[in-house]
Amino acid sequence: MDELLIELDHADPKARAREFIREFVRFSAANPEFFRFMVDEGNLLDDRTKWLVDTYLKKRFITMKERGIIRAAGYEDSQAPHVFYALIGAVQLIFAVAPNCKRLTGLDPRKPKAIEAHAELVANLIVP
Numbered sequence: 001m002d003e004l005l006i007e008l009d010h011a012d013p014k015a016r017a018r019e020f021i022r023e024f025v026r027f028s029a030a031n032p033e034f035f036r037f038m039v040d041e042g043n044l045l046d047d048r049t050k051w052l053v054d055t056y057l058k059k060r061f062i063t064m065k066e067r068g069i070i071r072a073a074g075y076e077d078s079q080a081p082h083v084f085y086a087l088i089g090a091v092q093l094i095f096a097v098a099p100n101c102k103r104l105t106g107l108d109p110r111k112p113k114a115i116e117a118h119a120e121l122v123a124n125l126i127v128p
Contacts, residue, residue, distance in 0.1 A: 013072035018123035020069055021087065025119035028092040029110060035092035060084075073127040083126070090122050 028035065038057075041048045061084050064070055070080045094101055094109045102108045109118060 013068050014127055016067065017069040017072040017127045020064070020067070021091065021123040021126055022119040024087070025091050025122055026115060029095050029115045029118075032092070032095040032098065035088070035096040038088070038092075039096075087122070087126055090125065091118075094118060 034056075038052065041052055061080070064084060065077060065080055070077055070083055073083060075083050098109050107114055109115070
């Protein structure tokens, strides 16, 4: 995921934003425990939460603003916290509760076609 923060160089800001989201979906599908950890540890302001924010979340949040992803999606910088957490939920929840999704809908979100379909849906949802 860190490589993505450096390598996204599409000239079109919307294309860059959508590709950032697609890559985040792929990362999340491969690492569903990241969302679970974020939810479990995010309820308290302790050393683990500080580590999570300072090590992972802060640089992605700043990168989204600095690389113009928030504005490319049609939002003001003041809306960045809302966009960031809406994106995290939209991207990651389906993978964090994959057995639930499969039981409810019959879709296994861990399959490559489902991952790519989810990537497209979220990219187009956040960046219309």
